[in-house]
Amino acid sequence: MGDTGEAVVEDEDGVIRTRALTKRYRGGQLAVDGLDLTVPAGSVFGFLGPNGSGKTTTIRMLMGLITPTSGTARVLGRPMPRAVQSVLPHVGALIEGPALYGFLSGRENLTRYDAADPTADPRTRRVRVEAALERVGLAAAAAKKAKAYSLGMKQRLGLAAALLQPRRLLVLDEPTNGLDPQGMREIRGLVRELAAEGTTVFLSSHLLDEIEQVCTHAAVMAQGRLITQGTVADLAAGLRGRLVVTTPDQAEAARVLKERGVGDVVVADEGRVTADAPDGELAELNAALVEAGVRVRGFGVERASLEDAFMALTGEGFDVAG
Known part of the structure; x- marks a missing residue:
């Protein structure tokens, strides 16, 4: 050799x-x-x-x-x-x-x-x-x-x-x-x-x-x-992030998001509702939540992580023993 x-x-x-x-x-x-x-x-x-x-x-x-x-x-x-x-x-x-x-x-x-x-x-x-x-x-x-x-x-x-x-x-x-x-x-x-x-x-x-x-x-x-x-x-970067709404009015927030056509709405823990990042203007969506009486304490899109990319690419959980 x-x-x-x-x-x-x-x-x-x-x-x-x-x-x-x-x-x-x-x-x-x-x-x-x-x-x-x-x-x-x-x-x-x-x-x-x-x-x-x-x-x-x-x-x-x-x-x-x-x-x-x-x-x-x-x-x-x-x-x-x-x-x-x-x-x-x-x-x-x-x-x-x-x-x-x-x-x-x-x-x-x-x-x-x-x-x-x-x-x-x-x-x-x-x-x-x-x-x-x-x-x-x-x-x-x-x-x-x-x-x-x-x-x-x-x-x-x-x-x-x-x-x-x-x-x-x-x-x-x-x-x-x-x-x-x-x-x-x-x-x-x-x-x-x-x-x-x-x-x-x-x-x-x-x-x-x-x-x-x-x-x-x-x-x-x-x-x-x-x-x-x-x-x-x-x-x-190729993945869309997740919309995160922090509110004590989770059920109402989820209802408004669904009515506005936002996909994959999930009522999460710690007073959060998450969903697919919408295509439209975020300010309009935030305004719709407020007009519906939702107390919005946090609103924004969290960027996709490497873990999100990994899951999207492989479709499975991560185990390093290979």
């Missing part, structure tokens, strides 16, 4: 680019079906899909862990898995949870990881290890055995291992798994910092609000096929 002769260069079509990428397992199971994926340089790219959608299989092909049945995958401008030895030194990865030595401390685990990197200068190893521990908030727990780490601490240590060297691409599979809200916030901040420094981040997550907060681009997979990809803003 050598192919180390050519330099790793930026691909003008994306840091990650696949064309008709397909993986069929023994027995005929089609895990990934003709995937055309483009991850722009400098992006934070969210990779979404329900259970069994083919995300993990795709990531494993991109990292050279398994070979495609057909199609092509290029990472940092080089073909995978053929160029795995020249590409992986430029890639940090946390896939399906970190692989740790439980009997070693966090610091010793990172030292082992760094020593296994043929490109790492042993003279500066200690500095790299301490910097990585500090960056993920594990400096105080560095001497603790990894087997005593919580799930969230193990995730942090795995991320630290991916950050021992400057990386042009970071591939993260559920990076906030097991973290408390504060830890999730810190990791999201770290992802933003890395992107600002020029690292492209490819992020698989089941937390749709996380994708909306952190990612610039996203792709949605379902049943092994790519449903859509683009900027996070564009994915939700």
Whole structure:
């Protein structure tokens, strides 16, 4: 699998680019079906899909862990898995949870990881290890055995291992798994910092609000096929938002909205009535509610979320185990 002769260069079509990428397992199971994926340089790219959608299989092909049945995958401008030895030194990865030595401390685990990197200068190893521990908030727990780490601490240590060297691409599979809200916030901040420094981040997550907060681009997979990809803003922009009326007179408000031809009127909790965003003038609809004696305490259209887009595209709930 050598192919180390050519330099790793930026691909003008994306840091990650696949064309008709397909993986069929023994027995005929089609895990990934003709995937055309483009991850722009400098992006934070969210990779979404329900259970069994083919995300993990795709990531494993991109990292050279398994070979495609057909199609092509290029990472940092080089073909995978053929160029795995020249590409992986430029890639940090946390896939399906970190692989740790439980009997070693966090610091010793990172030292082992760094020593296994043929490109790492042993003279500066200690500095790299301490910097990585500090960056993920594990400096105080560095001497603790990894087997005593919580799930969230193990995730942090795995991320630290991916950050021992400057990386042009970071591939993260559920990076906030097991973290408390504060830890999730810190990791999201770290992802933003890395992107600002020029690292492209490819992020698989089941937390749709996380994708909306952190990612610039996203792709949605379902049943092994790519449903859509683009900027996070564009994915939700094609959907109409929901009209939300806050009022103590919910029944009367719902009646008026239906009479005015507004669709999918729902009497919700917390004194709200929601409905499809109307085509007409919102001010006229608000006036009609007031004229009918409805006490309107809030009125407006909430934009469609990435979750709304996901549901519209896949028609199913979200489960990240695929």
